[in-house]
Amino acid sequence: MTKNNRGFLNVLCLGLLCGGMVLAQEAGVDVPTEAASGGTSLWDILYGGSIVNLLIWIGLFGTSFVMVWLAIDGFLIVKKDKLIPAGVVTGVREALSQGDLGTAIATCDANPGALSNILRSAFDNINDGYEVVQQAVSSSTDLESEKLMQRVNYLNICGQIAPMLGLMGTVTGMVAAFAGLASATGAAKAKLLAQSISTALWTTCVGLIIAVPALLFFTYFKNLATRILLETEVTVLDLIKVLRNAEVEGE
Template sequence: SILVKPQKIMAQTLIDKVTTAMSEGDVLKALKACESEPGPLANILVAGFSHVEEGFDIIQEAIGTAADIETERLMQRLNWISVMANIAPMLGLLGTVQGMIMAFEGLATGAPDVGALALAISQALWTTAGGLVVAIPTVTFFYGIRNNANRVILRMQAMTFELIKDLRNVEVVEN
């Protein structure tokens, strides 16, 4: 799926479970909640909760690395749209060049027929138009989807730091 759905990336049930666990000071419960609700936010939180014994700086570093990985995974799902938008005009131009070569080959073999030459050039230009017809809406779609993904990523990062802020002063107590 190319649509970026915040409810899939940041499941509200996960947020609620982790918020409850953190308010109780139960990092293990928060970790188990993440493992029961897989997804990008859960993966990032697991990275942080897994380093709770190493201090807040290490937690933040682990979360940053996990967030980078999840962001890259999300963006990789969108890259094919960008590729399609970039290739379409090139394919159109290739068709135009091929059509122009054929038009001029026809011109070189005999007396110039202006009408036939104009028709061949017109047909060649249609491939460029076709490429642009594909590329323009695809580029627009790509940037819309990418901007939505960036908004979701920023919300996920903000939510992550909100959920782990209580780990600043955590003391590890062994039973």
């Protein structure tokens, strides 16, 4: 990845992590970055009086970074011109139309990818008959789909982990909040409880901010990858249909 892409990734991660706090400030919630009399500092939110809470925030930050990284990776990988290169289609079509199987294989070898892998599986089984070739194409397409979906599924994992981390942070924060009430008396007790609960709920808020786009990206890339891979299989079957004609003519 280029330096410009890395810089964009870092900026996007930072914006995602701070988005919830910005929205809260616009809504009138007091989230100061420095401790004030009776207020809540950013460190109070991140640390929350417990190292466990800090570890949960580190997990949320890491999940958000991975989510953004996978989203960028999806935009770079799950593309029609990436999975179905026009050069490979044209080169294989011209080679097969001239009966030059060797050139078609060389074209696939020179341009590795999902389409080339599926075509190679067809060429490797050409001596076993056209029905076997079709089965090889179908099996190879399923394999390429599984390989691609393994990368896309990580977005789904991020979408599930983030709210769970957020809920864990809220639960641990609530436990600490009620435990701290033992040392408070009078009106200070209610104020301490409200402040502690508000701080604890930040993890759930940020977890949802991460989970929603992660699941949206997952659904988008999953549907797009499925459609493109089905189109890839159709393209391969269209390219190799001349092999069936050649086999019939040879009988």
